[in-house]
Each structure stands twice: as C-alpha cells, then as structure tokens.
Amino acid sequence: MKSYERLLEHNIKPSMQRIAIMEYLMDNPIHPSADDIYTALSPSMPTLSKTTVYNTLKLFSEQGAALMLTIDEKNTNFDADTSVHSHFLCRRCGHIYDLKCPEAIKQVENVDMDGHQVSEVHYYYKGICKNCLSKDKETRID
Amino acid sequence: MKSYERLLEHNIKPSMQRIAIMEYLMDNPIHPSADDIYTALSPSMPTLSKTTVYNTLKLFSEQGAALMLTIDEKNTNFDADTSVHSHFLCRRCGHIYDLKCPEAIKQVENVDMDGHQVSEVHYYYKGICKNCLSKDKETRID
DNA sequence: GTGCTTGCAAATCGTTTGCAATAGC
DNA sequence: GCTATTGCAAACGATTTGCAAGCAC
Numbered sequence: 001m002k003s004y005e006r007l008l009e010h011n012i013k014p015s016m017q018r019i020a021i022m023e024y025l026m027d028n029p030i031h032p033s034a035d036d037i038y039t040a041l042s043p044s045m046p047t048l049s050k051t052t053v054y055n056t057l058k059l060f061s062e063q064g065a066a067l068m069l070t071i072d073e074k075n076t077n078f079d080a081d082t083s084v085h086s087h088f089l090c091r092r093c094g095h096i097y098d099l100k101c102p103e104a105i106k107q108v109e110n111v112d113m114d115g116h117q118v119s120e121v122h123y124y125y126k127g128i129c130k131n132c133l134s135k136d137k138e139t140r141i142d
Numbered sequence: 143m144k145s146y147e148r149l150l151e152h153n154i155k156p157s158m159q160r161i162a163i164m165e166y167l168m169d170n171p172i173h174p175s176a177d178d179i180y181t182a183l184s185p186s187m188p189t190l191s192k193t194t195v196y197n198t199l200k201l202f203s204e205q206g207a208a209l210m211l212t213i214d215e216k217n218t219n220f221d222a223d224t225s226v227h228s229h230f231l232c233r234r235c236g237h238i239y240d241l242k243c244p245e246a247i248k249q250v251e252n253v254d255m256d257g258h259q260v261s262e263v264h265y266y267y268k269g270i271c272k273n274c275l276s277k278d279k280e281t282r283i284d
Numbered sequence: 285g286t287g288c289t290t291g292c293a294a295a296t297c298g299t300t301t302g303c304a305a306t307a308g309c
Numbered sequence: 310g311c312t313a314t315t316g317c318a319a320a321c322g323a324t325t326t327g328c329a330a331g332c333a334c
Contacts, residue, residue, distance in 0.1 A: 115272035
C-alpha cells in the first residue's frame with residue numbers, strides 16, 4: 001500500500017484516517033480541497049470529521065508529504081505530487097491543471113534569491129484553459 | 143498626481159476613495175491586505191468603509207491596475223507594481239519581498255502552456271528571509 | 285496510564301451580499 | 310433624474326479552536 005509507505009517516508013505516524021486521506025490524494029490528482037476530500041471519504045468513513053481532514057492536510061504539508069496550493073482565491077487545494085511543477089487555474093471552469101515546469105525555470109531555484117533561504121516554490125498561471133477555449137470556438141457565430 | 147492618472151490608464155473612473163486607495167498602494171509597496179489599507183486610511187477618511195476597500199481592490203485587480211497576491215494562506219495581499227516580478231514570503235516574520243524575476247523566466251510566458259491561454263503569472267517563493275537568518279546567527283551559541 | 289489522535293460544537297475572521305443613502309454628470 | 314458609487318449591517322463560509330472521548334504502545 002503506497003500511501004502507507006509515503007507517510008512513513010515523511011515521518012508521519014500512520015492511522016486509518018491519515019492513510020485514507022493520503023490514498024485519496026494520490027489516487028485523485030485533481031487538487032482537491034479539504035471539503036472535496038471530506039465529501040469523498042465521508043460515505044465510506046462515516047465517523048470522519050472535517051477537523052481531522054484539516055489537521056491531517058496541515059500535517060502533510062508541514063511534513064512535505066503534500067503541497068498546499070493557494071492558486072484559487074476561494075479555496076486551498078492539495079497535491080500529493082510534490083515534485084517541481086507548475087499549475088494552471090482556469091478562470092472559467094475552475095479546474096487546476098498540472099504543467100511541466102519549463103526547463104528554463106528548473107535551474108533557477110536557490111539561485112539569485114537575494115540571500116533568502118527558499119524552501120517552497122509555487123508557479124501559478126491563470127487564464128482560460130484549452131477546453132474552455134475550444135468550447136468558445138464551437139458556439140461562436142462567424 | 144500619479145494615482146489619478148493610473149486609474150484613468152486602466153479605465154477606472156476616479157473617486158476620492160479610489161484615488162486614496164491607489165495612492166496608498168503606490169506609496170506603500172509593502173503588499174498590504176485590504177484590512178491594512180482600511181486601517182491606514184481610516185483615520186484620515188473616517189467615513190471610508192471596509193466594503194469600499196474590498197470593492198475597490200477587486201476592481202483594481204480586474205482592471206489590471208493592481209495584482210492580487212495569494213502567497214500568504216491567511217490573507218490576500220495587493221501590489222500596485224504590475225510588472226513581471228516574483229514574490230518571497232518569509233515564514234518567520236511574514237514579510238513579502240519583491241524579487242527580480244530571473245531572466246530565464248521572463249521568456250517563458252505564453253510558451254509551452256499546453257494550449258491554455260495565460261493572462262496572469264504568479265511566481266511565489268517561501269522560506270526564511272535573510273533578515274531572519276542573520277538574527278539566527280547573532281543569537282546562536284556556537 | 286501517558287501521550288497522541290480524533291471529532292464534535294462553537295468561535296473566528298476575512299470577505300461578500302443586500303440594500304438604502306449619496307454623489308456626479 | 311439616472312446611473313454608478315459608497316457604506317452600513319447582516320450573512321457567509323472556510324478554517325481554527327477548545328475540549329472531551331478514544332486509541333495505541
């Protein structure tokens with residue numbers, strides 16, 4: 001069970017709840033919010049509380065086991081993929097896409113940060129996603 | 143008066159409140175929150191309401207006259223400098239620093255965005271700032 | 285049984301909404 | 310006078326807190 005090992009790797013003591021939340025994050029790379037996770041797990045874990053979801057996600061991000069994304073002004077979103085990559089938020093449909101981090105950027109970390117010690121990097125892009133763009137084309141009257 | 147012209151440039155009809163808020167943003171490039179701005183202006187504008195500050199900042203960011211930063215999970219911060227640059231948040235003191243956007247990154251926009259139409263770019267770094275680092279050194283017992 | 289984890293209910297707080305009062309052309 | 314802007318009070322909603330109960334070693 002991958003999620004279990006993932007917790008150990010990040011010095012997080014496993015519990016039923018923690019395993020379930022990590023598993024959900026790893027199996028559903030859709031950048032869910034705390035509420036999304038609670039709603040998804042609640043049916044199969046009726047005693048799960050939202051507080052536990054919040055506590056657990058906070059723990060994960062502190063331990064580096066998940067990324068806390070603040071790309072969407074309305075919600076905090078979570079990502080089990082902690083490798084260096086960028087995110088794109090569609091202003092129309094609200095989806096968050098993963099983007100390869102452009103090669104040019106990868107070199108940049110820890111270089112020329114003006115003396116600050118960097119431990120987290122977030123590259124956010126916002127606009128209209130290609131799916132919403134193509135819907136525009138379909139319905140346009142030329 | 144610079145802030146007045148700035149509003150016109152972005153098709154924002156000037157008003158006392160809008161001018162004051164833009165002026166505060168331009169004169170205080172400390173990435174204030176809505177509440178910071180309200181608190182700062184309130185003494186000299188006793189009838190100013192927080193609602194107006196929120197409405198105005200929303201308008202500014204929609205019109206491209208200011209950036210809405212979501213680097214800090216707790217607060218939304220605003221920046222009158224809309225040129226391409228990065229931000230660094232110190233986890234210890236909470237300050238947000240402007241950073242030159244590394245040359246390598248500047249080229250990247252609108253390139254290889256996987257077909258998505260990008261209208262906003264946010265580069266966020268988090269960690270411990272150089273000032274907090276040097277305080278650590280002073281008090282360390284070697 | 286000690287300490288960590290969980291979960292409920294209540295509180296918090298930044299932000300938004302509804303709507304009436306006001307200002308500007 | 311008509312339209313946009315402002316501001317108050319109330320609502321909202323995501324997240325946090327206090328604390329009691331449960332679990333694990």
